Amino acid sequence: MWEGRKVIVGVTGSIAAYKAAELIRAIRRRGADVKVVMTEAAAKFVSPLTFETLSGNEVSWKLFPERKWDVGHVRLAEWAEVLVVAPATANFLGKAAVGVADDLLTTVTLAARCPVVVAPAMDAFMWANPVVQENVRKLKGLGYKLVGPEEGELASGLTGKGRLADLGRILDAIGEALEDLRLLAGRKVLVTAGRTEEDIDPVRFITNRSTGKMGYALAEAARTMGAEVVLVSGPTDLEVPWGVRVVRVRSAGEMRDAVLEHLGWCDILAMAAAVVDFRPAKVSPK
Structure with a gap:
């Protein structure tokens, strides 16, 4: 199911961004090809070089890269069979819910024709905020696959719901999305x-x-x-x-x-x- 499949991993500016490194490795071990799209905030936590080394592909994170003209967000969106955003911040959820596309990741998300898996990670009080919960409901209604956060110790030192979902749960969601894509293959x-x-x-x-x-x-x-x-x-x-x-x-x-x-x-x-x-x-x- 995974061999030769094409997965984009989107990484946003959360302290949990470092966990995306293990997610990328796990996807590649299953035989899939991985490309990483970061936000500029994510690059403050983990360098693009880290993800380039782990994915084996160039990392994209600038909406207007300093190279020849290229409609990067369209090219990436057409390439992907599944887009998974992990971790996804409250900021990303809000933008995706209302169609704001002001950086490369949100632009790729808006252009994507493939299933989108979103794994939020944030402080417990942010996750419980009614605005965030409304954005989550909107995204689910739009067909996004949400892998909700878990209870645990947070970066703030508090304990609550907001911790990035277990790697296995995120991989299961990606696997289900890939399997759905093949249900009618050849028919x-x-x-x-x-x-x-x-x-x-x-x-x-x-x-x-x-x-x-x-x-x-x-x-x-x-x-x-x-x-x-x-x-x-x-x-x-x-x-x-x-x-x-x-x-x-x-x-x-x-x-x-x-x-x-x-x-x-x-x-x-x-x-x-x-x-x-x-x-x-x-x-x-x-």
Whole structure:
């Protein structure tokens, strides 16, 4: 499951940043390729050279590096199969929850199309703060995998909940994310989505209020799990998920024909389209 997989480890400015070194070693021992993205605050705790030595790859930490032009955040986001941020500070949680991208790590996170695993670490009172807890709820709602902190002695000398999760728990979360990506590897999935429209005349038609969101979400999820996906879509304003091939249709008849054309190709058929219940027996030319 791990061999040859691509994992980005994001490191933020927490005293627990030193624990990321062991995480990187553990991921590499399992056969995965690791790239590290640090914040500038993290570089105050552990030098980039340490992570470069352990990962075997160049460490990225500047949004505007002093080298030739390169859209680094896009390149890194496209490369990764899983992004894990460990440790994740309260500052990172807040930025990620509202879409702020003012450094390389938050920019890569916003651009990522892969699963994102987040392991927070901070003082117990910070972790218990309602603002932080609200940000955690937002991230979970957005699909981030949270590996919550544990009880223990903290850098402040106090004992409470805020300590970075055990290495094994973080590795399990990464492993689950990698496994999810392979659930449909090699399978071919056909999805129908959106509404259909049936003409009454050149001006009027029968339809419904379906947005197509369910079908598009199914197509995106299947693609994320490694499937080759064809999406037969009725009229909608939604953006086609990355990596999904779309077949545009308008009427129920066109949708039927497109489905039949691909039926022998697919292993899985998910019919989420809202096909209209009636169509005129005759379409008026005027």
